[in-house]
Amino acid sequence: MADLKTNLLGFVMNSPVIGASGTVGYGVEYEELADFSKIGGISGKGLTLHGQYGNKGERLWETPSGLINSIGLQNPGVQHFIDVELNEMLELKQKYGTVAIANLGGHSEEEYVEGAALLSESAVDIVELNISCPNVKVGGMAYGVKAEAAGEVVRMVRAACKKPLMVKLSPQAENIPEMCKAVEAAGADAISLTNTFQACAIDLEKRKPVFNNIFAGLSGPAVRPIALRMVWQAVGAVNIPVVGLGGIATGRDALEFIMAGATAVQVGAANFANPRAMETIADEMAQWMDAHGVKTLEEIRGCARNAE
């Protein structure tokens, strides 16, 4: 049987399949639905220093093979997370070994730093710095576009945070390789990409944009080929691990990212079409590996780059 064990920043995960931030709550919500022993980790819903309600108006919109969301980082705040939700994540970890990842957003550099400092003192395993949320008007996104701005905020967070730091990139980055290099240079331990793609939908009957913010974030299988391209670029640009995501819905999808060089993968929107998507993806990866005589992911990680 193929061994899916995956070492991410020193944590040995049961599989490379991580629940993507914002789609799996803090893990417990899915506990009875999926076999967590096959899930590598959970990235919790994106946090901001202070809790917030998120966006008003429409929050979800279906598109061909995709979903646009405009949640707007609704969350209970970092301290509440540490007091309550983190403990649930750690219980899951104890039971199943799922690595606990805190996803941190922010509206200013100060907020990022303060939130990261709090998480630094918590029992969370990894901090995923979200510099890429397209759904908050101020902040988030700005850092996701310009490499210098991203490097700056990562440097400040790095200084404030002793936890392994994974920086989550936006597909709106002006230049993916430069962005990757900037966050690596600023002290990131890993990179995850991509967050959602800035998108728009118009409600014909109302003759106005579906979302109050006009733009919102597209994800799901529709974006997978673009996300895979960006992951390919990221792996080529840096020496730190790259966690790939964007539209992964099957074991074959996940293996494409692994063959492009990703250390692990995250699964977001696919959880909505199949609540057992994460488990199914891990199973399908193992099946493919078994059928092809591949024993560990090391044997195939990055193999598609050999011809490069």
Add this chain to the structure above:
Amino acid sequence: MADLKTNLLGFVMNSPVIGASGTVGYGVEYEELADFSKIGGISGKGLTLHGQYGNKGERLWETPSGLINSIGLQNPGVQHFIDVELNEMLELKQKYGTVAIANLGGHSEEEYVEGAALLSESAVDIVELNISCPNVKVGGMAYGVKAEAAGEVVRMVRAACKKPLMVKLSPQAENIPEMCKAVEAAGADAISLTNTFQACAIDLEKRKPVFNNIFAGLSGPAVRPIALRMVWQAVGAVNIPVVGLGGIATGRDALEFIMAGATAVQVGAANFANPRAMETIADEMAQWMDAHGVKTLEEIRGCARNAE
């Protein structure tokens, strides 16, 4: 009955629906399949000064609600186009009124200028300058990313070309509004966007990228929400007409672009799923308009921006 007549750069088209470059040959290929009296114009296959074979290896790959292509601007060259294919386009125009658009790519500024100068002397109606093809290694793409580079090449082509000039943008542009402003300032008469999205696919069995160039261009309904967002940004950034495209497959899709402010739309990949897509889209637009008491496109063009 709703009137779909659309004025694009002085040409009154039967409908706002234009066949997108590279997907409808030079029009004649589709003549027996679709009712051309409902089609506004045809943008011919992308030309380069000298004819070229295009890319070797896999050229087509299906993805969820999308298609990745790596044609690589196979074309007979500008002069051959003027001597042969343009005449076919003009025959169509005579029969049905479909505006003849020449799509021009290039590998260097000199090539762009030389090609544009030849087209300037031809009987073509509009020149669509493709500064955005993701499938040619040198050129094309470079101009599509940086606003200054784009402005520069548009300025040179503008000087060499008396024809109405529509500049076709890439979704890989670092900054869509800045890009739009740069090409407007450089003399573009209209903007069309988007071209295909740079994407990647990996063949698991071969354990290598599907395409020889590793990356190729994604289009089809999958990308529509992103393309619509960019078209929204473009309309907000410039005062010249914007022609929207990317994943349009139904009348409703086309109307979203019109409500975002697009003057006309182009239809690409959808022609492959339904050879009568262009005609069907025009019919569906008219049906929606009839059902909603909308008599002309002017009544609704850009209406979704009113709340802005």
Add this chain to the structure above:
Amino acid sequence: MRAACCEATVLSHESILPDIRLLRALWPDREHAPHAGQFFTLRAWGADEAPFLSRPISVHKWEPETQTIEFLYQVIGEGTHKIAQLKTGDTFQLTGPMGNGFDIPALAEQYHKIAVVGGGIGTAPMYQVTRELAAAGVKPDVFFGFRDTPYCMEEYRSIANVVKVSTDTGAVGFHGFVTQLYDPADYDAVLICGPTVMMKNAARICAEKGTPCFVSLEKKMACGIGACLGCTCETKGGEGKSVCKNGPVFDATEVFF
């Protein structure tokens, strides 16, 4: 007890009206039995097929002995059209039970005169509600409003005290709004499911009369289990609650304010 995700089998599938269907399915998971006001998400198409999201439908009736669940639903768009294609013996993806539902034991203990109010397809969950109330010893009065043609009303006679119907067209029963059928002052509590305007109206009248009112809300849902925050509704406290997890049933004063 959280939700399970199972392959359910269609036992029967009836057309009640041109756009109304009654789907009976075998719910294989005995451990996850639903109660009144809860819902399931249904998916009668592949994970890779449109629509992207599964569709939430309330429990119309649940028979624990036979593990049979009934869904009463309206065919509206792509998702319900695909569900409507299911034939006896077909299987489909069923996830649930989800949501808090109505807390029938608590309601039956606290209140003695209960009005069950439904509008249109919002009557769907009210059958299980009425049954459970009756079983708990509190036969409610039932007031349903429809546009033109009432449906699935037969079985209420034995489990309700009173059953009254209104229609917008006057075709059947009282010609007018369902809210005109009863006076909240006569009741200890009012339970409502229907179009948002109707619920808001009914809740306002209840508030005026000081009668506790519980409403079952609808929001577009992605996960159905409180994980995505796609279905958040505004609450008086301002913090927002997930309709799928903290609801769909809310004290009306919490969500209409």
Add this chain to the structure above:
Amino acid sequence: MRAACCEATVLSHESILPDIRLLRALWPDREHAPHAGQFFTLRAWGADEAPFLSRPISVHKWEPETQTIEFLYQVIGEGTHKIAQLKTGDTFQLTGPMGNGFDIPALAEQYHKIAVVGGGIGTAPMYQVTRELAAAGVKPDVFFGFRDTPYCMEEYRSIANVVKVSTDTGAVGFHGFVTQLYDPADYDAVLICGPTVMMKNAARICAEKGTPCFVSLEKKMACGIGACLGCTCETKGGEGKSVCKNGPVFDATEVFF
């Protein structure tokens, strides 16, 4: 005469082998009649459903009197699986005829001893080819290779001179390659459709013996009508040709070099 896009009706649909199907459909467009070696694209699913592209299938048999077209195809992946679901009376999107096909009148006039060679599902177009050749007065010799089990061979007896079969497993007929069944030197022309390696091999032997050889190529196709340049094959001249429009039938020396 270019292609038309019509809704075609299934007249019958047979399983020949577990993965081989024979689909008979009514092609409504009399003006666009196909000939041997041409193909249609089939779409038994919505324009908004996967797979994105329609699937090209050759004309196995065309009966002008009844406007009946037959497709013999192998169920391989998503597209052919969906086509395989079609039942008698169903309609589907059929576009064609496409491609040059074999120029039977010219072939029959120029050549008198013709070998028709097919490999596996590559035999599908060869039935119409053989019929048209016979009708033009040149009954060909037919040589087909299969992996294990030949299919749809019965009707060749009356329209071919000789019919010989080889199988990879030796289960039926000659145990070996189809190229071992005949000597190109005995023929004025060889017409081939089958796996690329097989065609290349056969074409090489023909070239050695100086026998003209025509091959029917396969390439992934998007438009099928020469508009997208997705199906370009390399040609001796270097300019590249569209398999869908300039082919699928080529003089072997043009494409295998």
